[in-house]
Amino acid sequence: MNGTPGRLIVLEGIDRSGRSTHAGLLEAHLRYHGRGVTRTSLGSSVLSADALRRAKRGRRPDPVEIALLSAADLAERVERVVDPALRAGLVVVADRWTWTPIARAELRGVDRGWLDRLFSFAPAPDLVALLDLDPDASLARRDAPDPYEAGLDLHLADDLRESYRLFGTRLAGWFDAESRRRGWLRVPADEPVDRVEARLEAAVDRLTGVPGRRRGRSRSRAT
């Protein structure tokens, strides 16, 4: 628990694993049951989003600079959106949190201890769900991958899609180890959307007490 009346739910997973689809479905589900919801997603800050895009597209992207800009992006959203919402008792659904930028930097050789300190300002989530998707399936679901997200700067392969597949495999391995260590909820993302949705909703309901609280409220109103 993060020490506030609110709840922080994080969806992590590689590209095209359905994070934003399921963030939207979770928001609708929670709102239907009367909970206030705020959503936030990686790279959506006012101050850092453009600089982050430029840094990733540079000729020689610097993973330390990109980690610092990712932290600036998250810090702005934590201070303007997430912290106030949690204090007000809302549920915050975050499309990625500290782990995606940490993974991208650590896989490029940046020290993990330094990255953990850098992101230490971020509140701890109440629930992290990893949408498990095979890199090949991710590749099949998308057109041209972003060169930085494909790890092209690591010179794993000359071909963009092949690089994406190889880097995606490393990323999947990183998330696999991290999720085991931290006991995250893992949901196979290649199942039909409603099956994935049901599993996420069950976990979120246990955390937020959503339908139970609603029944309780209507009972007390009836008496």
Place this chain on the structure above:
Amino acid sequence: MESGRGPRVRIIRSVPTRPIRRPGLLVAVEGIDGAGTSAVANLLARWIERRGRRVHVAAWEASTPLRRAAADGRTRQALTPRVAALLVAAEAHRRTDELVRRPIDAGDVVIADRYAWTGVARDLARGLDPAWIASLYERLPAPAVVVLVREQPDRAIGRAIDDRLGPGRAEAVTPAFGAFLAAVAAGLDDLAAGRSPAPWPARTVVLDLGEPLDVRLAPARAAISAALDGGEGRVA
């Protein structure tokens, strides 16, 4: 050793000679706005050049993203101390790669006209956690010598305002800016005295007021001399 008529040395095998590659060196000159860091950096640069080394002076301009953000009403609100600290540190890393790391890798000397301590001291003045701030800069190349140029904040402010707004405009300064500069000066003193965590250990020389600049530079020259001769300051 033998004394003889001719050379008694016989070449056993020839060793291919390589040009002697001297390690690069980074010197950081720190101080608040108007303290005179540029004058010190340029004097030190000329002195090192006379010793036969190629020198670059790199000016710290990491506040560019902050000025841009503060000028825009939409972005000003989002500019909290933590976001500002991270944006400035990111900009410092971006610029350092070209202006510091590459010349040092080529064996040159770089004098940074203000460097990480300035960033750290500004963030300290904004009230952030000292250890966290120091860690933002620890991935930058570490200077062999840090020269802290000290100046009374009120005198420095007068000079900084003259530089920015033109002479005689000191009345335009808000008290908040004066208080901020005084807090930055205190932060730099804390770093020099080891009271506040620095991004890396570095030999520190504090240049105090009073003496003519040329005399004041003597301890800085001595420290840089030692670093140049001892081959210190190789950047990891």
